[in-house]
Amino acid sequence: xxxxxxxxxxxxxxxxxxxxxxxxxxxxxxxxxxxxxxxxxxxxxxxxxxxxxxxxxxxxxxxxxxxxxxxxxxxxxxxxxxxxxxxxxxxxxxxxxxxxxxxxxxxxxxxxxxxxxxxxxxxxxxxxxxxxxxxxxxxxxxxxxxxxxxxxxxxxxxxxxxxxxxxxxxxxxxxxxxxxxxxxxxxxxxxxxxxxxxxxxxxxxxxxxxxxxxxxxxxxxxxxxxxxxxxxxxxxxxxxxxxxxxxxxxxxxxxxxxx
Numbered sequence: 001x002x003x004x005x006x007x008x009x010x011x012x013x014x015x016x017x018x019x020x021x022x023x024x025x026x027x028x029x030x031x032x033x034x035x036x037x038x039x040x041x042x043x044x045x046x047x048x049x050x051x052x053x054x055x056x057x058x059x060x061x062x063x064x065x066x067x068x069x070x071x072x073x074x075x076x077x078x079x080x081x082x083x084x085x086x087x088x089x090x091x092x093x094x095x096x097x098x099x100x101x102x103x104x105x106x107x108x109x110x111x112x113x114x115x116x117x118x119x120x121x122x123x124x125x126x127x128x129x130x131x132x133x134x135x136x137x138x139x140x141x142x143x144x145x146x147x148x149x150x151x152x153x154x155x156x157x158x159x160x161x162x163x164x165x166x167x168x169x170x171x172x173x174x175x176x177x178x179x180x181x182x183x184x185x186x187x188x189x190x191x192x193x194x195x196x197x198x199x200x201x202x203x204x205x206x207x208x209x210x211x212x213x214x215x216x217x218x219x220x221x222x223x224x225x226x227x228x229x230x231x232x233x234x235x236x237x238x239x240x241x242x243x244x245x246x247x248x249x250x251x252x253x254x255x256x257x258x259x
Contacts, residue, residue, distance in 0.1 A: 007022055007062070007065065007066060007067050008022060008067075010060070010062075010067070010095070010097040011097065012097050012098065012099040013096065013097070013098075014096065014097075015057045015094060015095070015096045016094075016095060016096075017091075017092030017093065017094055017095070018060065018067060018092045018093055018095045019091075019092045019093075020076075020079070020080065020083075020092065020093055022067055023060065023067055023068075023069060023076070023093065023095070024063075024066040024067060024068045024069065025068075025069045025073075025076060026068060026069070026104075026107075027073075028104075028108070029068065029069070029070065029104065029107050029108050029111050030069070030073045030111060031071075031073075031111045031112045031114075031115035031122065031126060031129070031130060032073060032115075032126065037073050037074045037077050038074065041074045042074050042077045042078045042081065043078075044078075045074055045075055045078035046077075046078040046079075046081045046082040047082075048078075049078055049079055049082035049083075050082045055075055055078075055079075055094065056072075056075070056094075057072070057093075057094035057095050057096040058070075058071060058072025058075050058076055058093060058094065058095050058096075059071035059072055059095070059096055059097075059098060059114060060095045060096070060097050060098070061097065061098050061099060061100065061101045061107060061110070062097070062099065062100040062101070063100075063101050063103075063104065063107050067095075067097075068107060070098065070107060070110055070111050070114065071110075071111055071114040071115065075093075076093065079093045098110065105133070105136045105137045105138075106137050108133045108136070108137070109130075109133040109134055109136070109137035109139060111133075112129070112130030112133045112134065113130070113134075115130070116130055116160065116161075116162075117161070117162075127160075127162075127163060128171060128175075130160070131160060131163070131168070131171050131175070132175055134156075134159075134160065135172070135175070135176050135179060139159070140156060140172075140179060150179070150182055150183050152183065153165045153168050153169050153172070153183070156168050211232065215228040215231050215232045216228045216229070216232060
């Protein structure tokens with residue numbers, strides 16, 4: 001098997017041309033609903049390409065070792081439609097790089113951010129999707145850090161202009177109730193991974209673990225251990241609504257092994 005080729009180097013912020021075979025298009029990253037471009041817009045841009053017009057470069061980023069389209073789905077599709085498939089000149093699509101991104105969540109958010117005030121306005125449903133990307137990329141936390149302090153709704157609304165604070169609150173409550181609970185409780189003390197897990201769920205899970213430990217500590221033989229396990233599992237289901245990820249087992253020596 002041949003080793004994968006290294007993608008061509010692109011200088012960040014400098015427009016250049018990239019052969020389309022080096023450009024990965026993930027429609028889950030593009031901001032348009034269903035990953036679909038607007039047909040009339042693609043047709044108009046394709047005609048401009050064929051007429052020799054200079055078109056704004058698409059935005060790309062290095063994601064998982066591949067140059068990935070971040071912004072410019074309509075321009076990309078128009079270019080592919082307008083280019084001569086029999087051309088031997090190796091023509092490339094005009095691109096500008098924003099550098100390397102850490103993961104797909106950041107890529108999806110950057111795509112949404114660029115489209116938020118784009119030339120073709122987003123629909124309300126598309127804006128809702130961008131909001132979800134905003135939270136999944138931890139932009140609802142100061143510094144974009146997974147354990148950073150949470151922002152308030154007024155601050156979030158300023159970063160997503162055109163959507164009211166009350167709408168942001170309603171979206172957060174509907175889509176990320178755990179984050180909404182954390183903001184309502186104490187933004188400075190929210191320290192879970194990204195704020196996506198409900199504060200109440202964290203508290204209940206902790207209680208369930210303590211009850212489980214207490215029940216298992218009472219078991220003195222195999223039958224007692226089995227009964228205690230079943231009772232502990234029932235407690236976890238009752239408190240959290242979830243099956244325990246792993247039940248503890250008797251470990252050699254003192255106590256139980258909860259690893």
